[in-house]
Structure formats: structure tokens, C-alpha cells
Amino acid sequence: MLDVVAQSVISGLINGLIYAMVALGLSVIYGVMDLINFAHGEFVMLAMYFTFWIVSFSGLDQTVAFLPALPIFFLVGVLIYYGMLNRTMGTPLSQIALMLGVAMVIRSFVQIAGGTAPKGLPPSFIFGVLNIGSLAISYSRVATAVVSLVLLIIVHLFLTKTYTGLSMLAASDDRTAAYLMGINVKRIYALAFGLGLALVTIPAAFLMTYQHADPSSYLRFGLLSWCIVALAGLGRISGIIPAAIIVGIAESLVVTFVAPEAHSLPIYLLFILVIWLKPKGLFGRK
Amino acid sequence: MVKMDLLKVVRVTSGYGTLTVLNQVSCEVADKSLVAIVGSNGAGKTTLLNTISGILHPYSGKIYFKGKEINGMPPHEIARLGISHVPEGRRIFPNLSVLENLKMGAYLARENMKNGMLKKVFEMFPILKERKNQPARTLSGGEAQMLAIARGLMRGPSLLMLDEPSLGLAPKVVASVYETIEAIKKNGVSILLVEQNVRYALEIADKAYVLENGKIVMQGRGRDLLKNKNIKKHYLSLK
Amino acid sequence: MKPRQFVPAFIVFVLIIALIPVFVGFNEYFILLATVVLIYGVITTAWNVMGGIAGQLDLGATAYLGIGAYVAGNMLIWWNITPWIGMFVGAIIAAGFASAIGYVMFRYGVKEIWYALSTLGLVEVLRVIFMLWKEVGGPLEKYLPRSKTDPFYYMSFGSYIPYFYIALIFLLITFLVNYRLRYSKIGYSMLALGSNEDAAESLGIDTRRTKLKGLFIYSFIVGAFGGFYACFCSFIHPNTDFNMNFALEIAVLGIVGGLGTYYGPLLAASILVSLKEYLRAVFGTIVLGIYPAIFGLAIILIILFKPEGLSSILKNVYIKLRKGGGTKHGRQQHS
Ligand SMILES: Nc1ncnc2c1ncn2[C@@H]1O[C@H](COP(=O)(O)OP(=O)(O)O)[C@@H](O)[C@H]1O
Ligand SMILES: [Mg+2]
Numbered sequence: 046m047l048d049v050v051a052q053s054v055i056s057g058l059i060n061g062l063i064y065a066m067v068a069l070g071l072s073v074i075y076g077v078m079d080l081i082n083f084a085h086g087e088f089v090m091l092a093m094y095f096t097f098w099i100v101s102f103s104g105l106d107q108t109v110a111f112l113p114a115l116p117i118f119f120l121v122g123v124l125i126y127y128g129m130l131n132r133t134m135g136t137p138l139s140q141i142a143l144m145l146g147v148a149m150v151i152r153s154f155v156q157i158a159g160g161t162a163p164k165g166l167p168p169s170f171i172f173g174v175l176n177i178g179s180l181a182i183s184y185s186r187v188a189t190a191v192v193s194l195v196l197l198i199i200v201h202l203f204l205t206k207t208y209t210g211l212s213m214l215a216a217s218d219d220r221t222a223a224y225l226m227g228i229n230v231k232r233i234y235a236l237a238f239g240l241g242l243a244l245v246t247i248p249a250a251f252l253m254t255y256q257h258a259d260p261s262s263y264l265r266f267g268l269l270s271w272c273i274v275a276l277a278g279l280g281r282i283s284g285i286i287p288a289a290i291i292v293g294i295a296e297s298l299v300v301t302f303v304a305p306e307a308h309s310l311p312i313y314l315l316f317i318l319v320i321w322l323k324p325k326g327l328f329g330r331k
Numbered sequence: 332m333v334k335m336d337l338l339k340v341v342r343v344t345s346g347y348g349t350l351t352v353l354n355q356v357s358c359e360v361a362d363k364s365l366v367a368i369v370g371s372n373g374a375g376k377t378t379l380l381n382t383i384s385g386i387l388h389p390y391s392g393k394i395y396f397k398g399k400e401i402n403g404m405p406p407h408e409i410a411r412l413g414i415s416h417v418p419e420g421r422r423i424f425p426n427l428s429v430l431e432n433l434k435m436g437a438y439l440a441r442e443n444m445k446n447g448m449l450k451k452v453f454e455m456f457p458i459l460k461e462r463k464n465q466p467a468r469t470l471s472g473g474e475a476q477m478l479a480i481a482r483g484l485m486r487g488p489s490l491l492m493l494d495e496p497s498l499g500l501a502p503k504v505v506a507s508v509y510e511t512i513e514a515i516k517k518n519g520v521s522i523l524l525v526e527q528n529v530r531y532a533l534e535i536a537d538k539a540y541v542l543e544n545g546k547i548v549m550q551g552r553g554r555d556l557l558k559n560k561n562i563k564k565h566y567l568s569l570k
Numbered sequence: 571m572k573p574r575q576f577v578p579a580f581i582v583f584v585l586i587i588a589l590i591p592v593f594v595g596f597n598e599y600f601i602l603l604a605t606v607v608l609i610y611g612v613i614t615t616a617w618n619v620m621g622g623i624a625g626q627l628d629l630g631a632t633a634y635l636g637i638g639a640y641v642a643g644n645m646l647i648w649w650n651i652t653p654w655i656g657m658f659v660g661a662i663i664a665a666g667f668a669s670a671i672g673y674v675m676f677r678y679g680v681k682e683i684w685y686a687l688s689t690l691g692l693v694e695v696l697r698v699i700f701m702l703w704k705e706v707g708g709p710l711e712k713y714l715p716r717s718k719t720d721p722f723y724y725m726s727f728g729s730y731i732p733y734f735y736i737a738l739i740f741l742l743i744t745f746l747v748n749y750r751l752r753y754s755k756i757g758y759s760m761l762a763l764g765s766n767e768d769a770a771e772s773l774g775i776d777t778r779r780t781k782l783k784g785l786f787i788y789s790f791i792v793g794a795f796g797g798f799y800a801c802f803c804s805f806i807h808p809n810t811d812f813n814m815n816f817a818l819e820i821a822v823l824g825i826v827g828g829l830g831t832y833y834g835p836l837l838a839a840s841i842l843v844s845l846k847e848y849l850r851a852v853f854g855t856i857v858l859g860i861y862p863a864i865f866g867l868a869i870i871l872i873i874l875f876k877p878e879g880l881s882s883i884l885k886n887v888y889i890k891l892r893k894g895g896g897t898k899h900g901r902q903q904h905s
Contacts, residue, residue: 081683083818132874137683138627139873142825145818146873149866156859205431208438215424215435221386222422227410227439227486260859264814268694271687306709310698313691320684321674 052180053301054294059182059190061293065285066193066248068270068277069200072285074241075274077213078234080130083141084148086267088242091151092118092249093258097164100253107169108188111250115243122239130238131231148263156260163257171254185254192251194286200244201282213237265309272316278323291315336395337362337490337521338383338414343392343402345382351390352378354545360490365512365522367536367553369529369566375545376525377419380492383523384416385409396490411439415488419495421479425468429459432467432478436485443485452481455511473504480511490521497528509535529566533557580745587738591731601730603847608737609799610843614823614835615744616791619751621824622835624784625764627682630689631820633696634664634789636811638796643806644706646714646724653725657797664793665786672785676778681767690814697812711805725801733802740798741836744791748832751787760784826872828879837880842868 071085082088095114100107125147133139171188174181204210216223216230223230252258269292276288295311303310338360346352352375360366370376381387383394385406394402401409410416424432433452437443453460456477462470467478476496483491493512497505509531516522516535526532533539536553541562549556556562587608594600613631620628641663642656671692680688700707716726727733751757759780762770771777800806827838845868849861876882 081687129870129874133877136877138825139877141627141683141686142822143870143873145822146866146869149862149869153859153861153863153866157863208434208441211427211431211434212438214427214431218424218426219422221406222418222424223435224386224406225384225410225416225418225422226435226482227407228435229405229407268691272691275684275687304702307698307702310695310702313695313698317688317691317695320688321678321680 048178049301050298052178053297055177055180056182057294057297058290059186059293060297061290062190062193062286063186063248063252064269064273064293065289066189066196067245067252067266068273068285068289069197069248069282070241070244071270072274072277072282073200073204073213073244074238077217077237078130079217080137080140080238081144081271082238082241083144083267084151085241085245085270086263086265087148087151087155088118089245089249089266089270090155090258090260090263092246093253093256093262094155094159094164095246096250096253097159097166097258100166107166107250107254108171109250110253111246114246114250118246119239119243122242123235125242126235126238131234152260152263159258159260161260163259165257166253169254183255185251189248189251189254193248196244196247197282197286204282209233209236268309268316269312272312275316275320335362336360337397338523339395340379340383341393341395343379343382343389343394345378345387345389345392347378347387352545353382353389355392356542356545356547357392358540358547358550360521360523361538362489363516363519363521364537365516365524365535367524367526367532367539368542369526369532369539370542371566372527374542376527376542377494378545379542380416380418380494380523380525383409384414384492386416410486413489414492415483415486415490416492417479417483417494417496419498421475423467423470423475423478423482425466427467428464429467429470429478430463432482433459433463433485436482438486440486443487448485448487452484455484455514456481473500473508476500476504476508477511480508480515484515484520488520490523491515492523492525494525495527496524497526497531505531529562530557533562580749584742587741588735591734596731598730601734603844605730605734605737605802606847607840607843608734608741609795609802610820610823610839611836612737612740612744612795613792613820614827614839615741615748615832616788616795617820617824618748618827618832618835619760619791620781620784620788621821622827622831623748623752623757623764624760624781625767626781626784627686627821628689628785628788629686629814629817629821630668630692631792632811632813632817633689633693634668634792635796635799635816636693636696636700636808636813637664637667638793639800639803639806639811640700640706640796641793642797643712643714643800647712650715652723653797653801654723657794660797661790661794664796665790668785668789668793669782672782676781690817693812693814693817697808697814700808700812707806707808709808711807711810713805714801716804725798726804733798736798737802740791740795745832745836747787747791752832756780756783822869826869826880828881831879831881834879834881841880 067089071082074080074082092114096107096110099105099110099113129143130140133143169185171185173184175184175187204214212223212228212233215226216228216233220230273285273288273292276291277284292312292315295315296308299311300308336359340356340358342355342357344351344354356379368376368379378387382389385404389402393400396412396414399412401412424435427435433449434444443449458474459478459481462474470478480493480496496508500508505528512522512524513535524532524536533553533556539551539553539556540547541549590604591601613635617628617631620626638657638660641660642653645651645656645659646653675685675688701709714726715724717724721727759775762773762775763777763780767777803810823838823842824835826842827834842865846861846865849864853860872880
């Protein structure tokens with residue numbers, strides 16, 4: 046029994062670390078711009094399809110397949126900001142509707158270009174299984190979790206140690222004061238949105254080392270990310286990790302002890318409870 | 332010798348949407364001088380500073396800085412020209428550390444974090460050095476005001492605009508803030524100071540304007556205004 | 571539109587819609603389309619109470635729709651109780667559920683984006699729960715009993731025409747509720763709440779109560795309509811009834827239609843859902859899934875170029891008509 050619990054927890058921990066990376070882009074956008082990117086899940090899905098296409102077309106390994114996708118996503122983010130969000134600043138409802146429009150376009154695109162069948166790739170150069178007692182975890186998941194941690198640290202350092210990163214945090218604290226410092230807040234927002242989208246390409250590529258992509262993947266990754274961001278609260282990146290681990294472990298325990306179909310239930314319940322009882326998040330500032 | 336006007340505001344009308352607050356306001360700040368704008372609450376002092384720094388755009392009128400027309404420019408470009416606006420209520424970045432706040436102050440002059448500027452600022456505000464790694468939200472009111480001023484100095488501006496630096500501070504703290512302001516002026520920075528705390532402001536001002544209901548109603552040398560009957564009656568004796 | 575002009579406009583409007591089956595020559599396919607538009611119209615117009623007038627971004631329409639559908643559906647399946655009663659019971663349960671949830675949420679000050687996300691999360695939670703709850707739901711479609719001899723009792727008709735008219739009656743009621751509300755005292759509280767919550771509070775408006783009232787009315791109508799929706803689909807299934815995308819579409823239609831008006835959401839639903847169904851009909855079999863893209867693009871374009879919503883177009887036309895034709899050149903200016 047204890048063994049089963051321990052295994053479930055370890056598996057959930059690994060998943061949680063991976064989820065942290067999936068939610069990272071959403072967290073950056075929300076943290077800096079106070080804008081909920083309703084199309085986040087769709088962008089994760091789109092990036093998974095990109096990975097699939099890049100790998101199938103060029104034969105690159107999944108683990109580096111994000112390299113061509115990353116600048117494209119960044120550019121798309123910047124364009125969406127200047128073309129749409131900048132023109133609707135101060136009207137959050139319109140921004141939400143806009144991002145829902147974008148989400149619909151992406152869903153359509155994925156279906157038209159990729160069909161409805163799930164897309165999976167052959168194993169990357171990381172393969173094999175790590176055995177801990179009777180628990181078997183694939184090396185790709187372990188590698189993804191490690192990459193996640195590294196990426197979170199890099200983004201954290203970017204936000205706290207560079208002028209551009211700090212000015213993102215400053216703009217999120219006080220937009221007007223940031224302007225008075227000579228910060229071009231609009232440019233910073235465009236960068237943040239671009240960064241938020243670019244950041245989905247890396248988790249997407251690594252997810253494709255052990256998962257399929259299908260036209261409904263957006264649902265899972267979208268709500269999952271929102272849940273983590275809600276739990277983490279508006280804050281620096283460090284809040285994401287405990288939040289994501291809680292989500293991962295809760296999900297894993299439910300799958301083990303209740304029913305695999307119920308895997309999303311603890312996530313949403315946790316999400317709803319947290320925003321009711323602690324709207325600023327469990328690990329947020331302020 | 333006639334000093335060149337660093338800042339020249341010419342018949343500016345400004346406000347918020349349909350609400351006109353400033354009505355044909357004109358004023359000047361000569362180079363290396365300290366100019367005070369005093370007036371009661373709601374007179375439009377903050378609106379004037381916001382219009383100069385580009386947070387608001389004037390409906391009509393012109394604003395010149397170093398001879399260049401700046402009205403209508405966005406705030407980050409006006410900042411680039413050398414105006415540093417320390418806004419009302421300090422508006423420091425609460426979740427950034429003290430040092431990070433100063434770093435943002437030096438956003439346009441990053442070399443100032445490395446050359447003597449940071450040291451100079453820390454000498455002027457030793458308390459900030461002590462607290463440099465603390466989140467700015469943990470500072471007391473006086474310390475936060477010091478940080479806001481220090482942040483405004485970090486990029487080495489030619490004009491520092493201070494909006495009610497004494498707001499909400501204990502009298503002893505106000506005195507030390509004003510000592511600092513005088514020290515900044517001695518360092519060759521021009522200052523446009525907006526205050527409700529009329530006595531202090533007029534005491535140190537080379538030139539002062541009185542703003543009432545969005546209009547300049549009186550101007551003169553600070554010490555002269557201090558002796559003015561109307562000023563005494565409306566702003567000083569009622570304590 | 572001022573209240574005075576409302577009555578004649580409303581009567582004309584009702585007559586035109588009621589005659590749609592005649593216009594399309596009783597073509598079943600077009601009547602089905604019109605019914606789908608009406609379904610969106612009813613839910614979006616009900617949503618408008620909370621989302622438009624009271625300004626709370628609610629993304630949980632299908633939580634209440636689903637509850638209504640499952641209550642009425644299961645009452646019919648288990649006890650053979652007619653959906654006409656089931657609808658009413660569903661409405662009460664949906665509204666009770668919504669009020670309980672709303673009470674907690676508003677009590678803890680959940681608002682803005684967090685209200686939006688938690689209502690959306692609610693839909694998904696319910697979907698999963700009903701998926702797992704085998705007695706009333708489960709992963710298989712549950713078909714409602716039908717009867718050739720008594721279609722009225724089972725609300726199961728061989729033609730779409732009765733569905734069309736039932737939906738139309740729902741629409742009229744919802745529309746009237748919206749209209750009455752818009753010009754009532756509670757409606758003004760809601761409008762004040764919607765435009766600025768803090769300001770509304772300082773005016774002495776009990777914002778918590780106002781939100782609860784809005785939520786109650788909205789979830790009651792949508793809950794009742796859920797019973798109809800189940801009969802219209804002729805089955806209940808968690809993915810159909812507790813559908814997040816459906817809930818999102820409703821909110822988007824409301825926003826696109828123009829918030830705070832009582833006819834904007836219906837207008838958006840008529841235009842965009844017709845467009846969507848048309849695209850589905852034209853492209854559906856050729857290129858699977860193109861219609862969400864066009865739907866999405868339409869939303870983006872409307873938000874960017876008609877940010878006041880579609881209802882402003884109608885207002886323009888109306889003003890033009892009032893001014894006697896208007897000119898061919900240039901737009902009418904109005905404030
Ligand atoms: N953001 C704003 N929106 C609308 N009106 C404002 C705003 N800020 C200030 N006002 C109004 O403008 C007038 C002048 O305000 P302000 O410039 O802040 O005065 P002061 O700084 O002299 O106290 C006041 O009547 C105030 O109500
Ligand atoms: Mg002021």
C-alpha cells in the first residue's frame with residue numbers, strides 16, 4: 046500500500062515538474078500584462094503539432110525541434126499584441142473574446158492541417174525506462190522534468206537579472222511609473238506576449254518525446270495551466286513550481302485511487318477552491 | 332544674467348476626457364533653479380505634472396523642454412530627454428527590491444549603476460543602502476519617498492519634478508526630505524516642486540506659482556510670496 | 571430604443587421570426603437551422619442578464635443548461651415525468667445550485683477574471699462528475715423515451731417546427747425579462763455594478779445581492795431551457811450538455827453583440843450562428859473544421875473594428891431610418 050502511494054507521488058511529482066513548464070508562458074503573460082491568454086492551451090497544442098511536423102519533415106530529434114518553432118511563436122505573439130491586444134488595452138472583455146477567436150482559429154487550423162487522428166513520434170534519442178523499485182518511469186519524462194526546472198530557472202534569472210526582465214516586473218507593478226522610468230511599456234508588453242508564446246514551444250517539444258498530440262490536447266493543457274497559475278498566484282516564477290507539483294500529485298493520486306477518467310477532477314476542484322478561498326494564490330505576493 | 336528656460340509651458344489646457352482641469356496655464360523653469368507650484372487640493376497640480384511628463388496630452392498649448400516641443404510625446408520619450416517625474420504617492424515598484432527600483436530608475440542610463448552615481452545616491456540616502464535587498468513595499472513612508480526621489484535621480488536628469496514629496500510624512504521626516512531637495516539643487520539639477528505644504532516649498536523656491544482651480548493666479552519669488560497677504564491668509568495662517 | 575418605441579418594434583420582430591417557417595417553405599433543414607439560432611439566442615439573451623447588464627463575465631452557461639437537461643432527462647427516463655414539469659424542476663435546481671455556488675463566490679469576493687475562470691471550471695467539473703456518475707449520466711448517450719401517440723407529453727416531435735416554436739416562446743420570455751430588467755430598479759443597480767463595481771458600492775448598492783439576483787434569473791432561464799435542449803437533442807450526454815466550448819461561444823456572442831443592450835446578444839447569435847451553420851453546411855464535409863476558424867475570425871474582426879458590438883450597427887441603421895433615409899455618402903454621426 047505504502048509502495049503504491051509512494052509510486053503515485055513520485056509519478057505525480059515528475060508530472061508536476063513538467064506541468065510547471067507548460068504553465069510558464071501563461072504565467073509570464075498573466076504576471077506581466079494582467080491578461081489571461083485564453084488561447085494558451087491551443088498554443089501548446091499547436092506547438093506540439095509543429096514539433097510533429099518538424100520532426101517528420103526534417104528528421105530532427107524532438108528535443109531540438111523547438112528551435113525553429115520558437116522564433117515563429119515569438120513573432121506571432123508580437124504580432125498579436127500589436128495587431129489586436131494593444132488596440133483593446135483597458136477592455137479585458139474584448140481581449141478575452143479576441144483570444145477566444147484566436148483559439149478557435151488555431152483549433153480549426155490543427156484539424157485541417159493535421160486531421161483528427163492523434164499524432165505521435167518515434168522515441169527521441171532519450172529512451173528507456175528508469176526503475177525505482179517496482180515503479181517504472183521513462184527517461185523521457187525524467188528528462189522533460191529536468192528541462193522544465195532548467196527553463197524555469199533561466200526565465201527566473203531573465204526576469205530578475207536583466208533590465209528587460211525587470212522592466213516587465215516593473216510594468217506589472219505600476220504601468221504608469223514604468224513609463225516614467227523611460228520604459229516603453231507597449232514594447233515590453235509585446236515582448237512579454239511574444240515570450241509567453243515562445244515559451245510553449247519547449248514544453249511542447251519535450252511532451253512529444255512521450256505523448257501524442259490530438260485536436261483536443263488544448264483542453265487539458267489550457268485548464269491545467271490556468272489551475273497552476275491560480276494556485277501560484279500573481280508572482281515570480283518560483284510560485285509555479287510548488288503549485289504545479291501539488292497539481293501533479295493530486296492528479297496522480299486520483300488516477301491511482303479513484304479512476305483514471307477522473308484525472309482532471311482534482312485539478313478543477315483545486316482550482317475552484319483556491320480562487321474562492323485564496324484568490325491571490327497560495328504562493329503569490331501581495 | 333538671464334538664465335535660459337529649461338522648461339517652458341505655454342497656455343496649456345489639459346484634463347481627463349471631457350473634464351478640463353487646467354486652463355491656459357503658463358510657467359517656466361529656468362536652468363538650475365528650483366520652481367515651486369503651490370495650491371490647494373484639487374487645484375490641478377498633479378494634472379500639470381502629468382501633462383508635462385506625457386501621461387496626459389494637452390488639449391491645447393505648447394510645452395518646450397530644452398527648446399524642443401514635447402507636448403504630445405509619449406512619457407518614455409519625454410523621460411529620455413532628461414525629465415524625471417517623481418509622481419504623487421511615490422509609486423515605487425512594491426514587489427521589486429530597493430536596488431531593483433534604482434536599477435529601473437537607471438533604465439535609460441545603465442552605466443549609472445556602475446559609475447559613481449549609485450554611490451552618490453547611496454551617500455545621499457544611506458538608509459536605502461542598508462535596505463537595498465528588501466522588497467520596496469516593506470519601506471516606511473519616509474523611506475519610500477526617499478526611494479522615489481533616488482529612483483528619479485538615477486538617470487541623472489536635468490529636470491526633476493516632485494509631486495508632493497511631503498505628503499503623509501511626519502514633520503521631522505518632511506524636514507529631512509526638504510534638506511535632500513536642497514542638496515539635489517546644489518548638485519545642479521533643476522527642480523519643479525509641487526506642494527500643498529506651502530511654507531516649506533516657498534522657503535526654498537527661487538520662483539513660485541500659485542495654482543487655483545486650474546489657473547495660475549499669482550507668481551513671484553518664493554520669499555516674496557511668503558510675505559504676501561493673501562498667501563498668508565489662505566495658505567499659511569490657517570493651521 | 572426607448573421604452574415607448576419598444577412595443578411596436580417588438581411585435582414586428584416577433585411576427586417576422588414566427589413566420590420564418592413559412593418563408594422557408596416549411597423546409598425542415600432551414601427550420602432546424604433557425605431553431606439552432608434560437609437556441610443560441612435564448613441562452614445568450616439570458617446570459618446577457620449576468621454578462622451584459624450586470625457586467626460579470628460568466629462562462630458557465632452550460633453548467634446550468636446541463637443541470638436542466640439532466641434533471642428533465644432523468645425525470646423522464648426514470649419516472650416518465652413529462653419534460654414540461656421536468657423543465658421547471660430543472661430550472662429550480664439549476665438556479666438553486668447557481669445561487670449556492672454564487673453565494674460562496676460573491677461572499678469571498680471572487681470577481682472579474684477569476685469569476686470567469688471559476689464558472690468555466692465549474693462546467694468542466696460537472697462534465698467529469700456526470701461522466702463518472704453512472705446512474706444519471708455516464709459515458710454513453712442516454713436516449714430519452716419517445717412516443718408516437720403522445721409526442722407532446724414526451725416533447726419528441728417528428729418535425730422541427732414544434733421545437734422552433736417552443737424555442738421562440740423561450741426567446742420571447744427571455745427577451746421580455748431582459749427588457750423589463752433593463753428599465754427596472756434592480757436593472758439600474760446591475761448596470762451600475764457592471765460599469766464600475768466600486769462606484770456602485772459607494773452609491774449604496776448591495777453588489778453581492780445584485781449579482782446573486784442576476785445569477786438566479788440567468789441560471790433559472792438557462793436551467794429551464796436545458797430540459798428543452800435535452801428533448802431537442804433527444805439524448806443526454808455530458809459532452810453535449812456540459813460543454814465548455816458552448817459556454818465560451820455564448821459569452822463571445824454576448825460580448826460581440828454589445829454588452830448592456832438587451833438585443834445585441836440576440837443579434838450576434840442570429841448573424842454569427844447562421845454564418846456558422848451555413849459554413850458547416852457548405853464546408854463541413856469538404857474540409858472538416860474550417861467553420862470555427864471563420865467564426866473565430868469574424869469575432870476578431872468585429873472586436874477590432876466594431877468594438878461597441880454589433881448592436882451599434884443596428885442603432886446606426888435605426889437612426890438613419892428615423893432621419894428619413896439618410897445620405898448615401900458618409901456615416902451618420904451620433905453620440
Ligand atoms: N484620473 C482622473 N480622472 C478624472 N479626474 C481627475 C483625475 N485625477 C484628478 N482628477 C480631477 O482633476 C482635478 C485636479 O486634480 P489634481 O491635478 O490631482 O489636483 P492636485 O494635484 O492639485 O490636488 C480634481 O478635480 C480631480 O477630481
Ligand atoms: Mg496632486
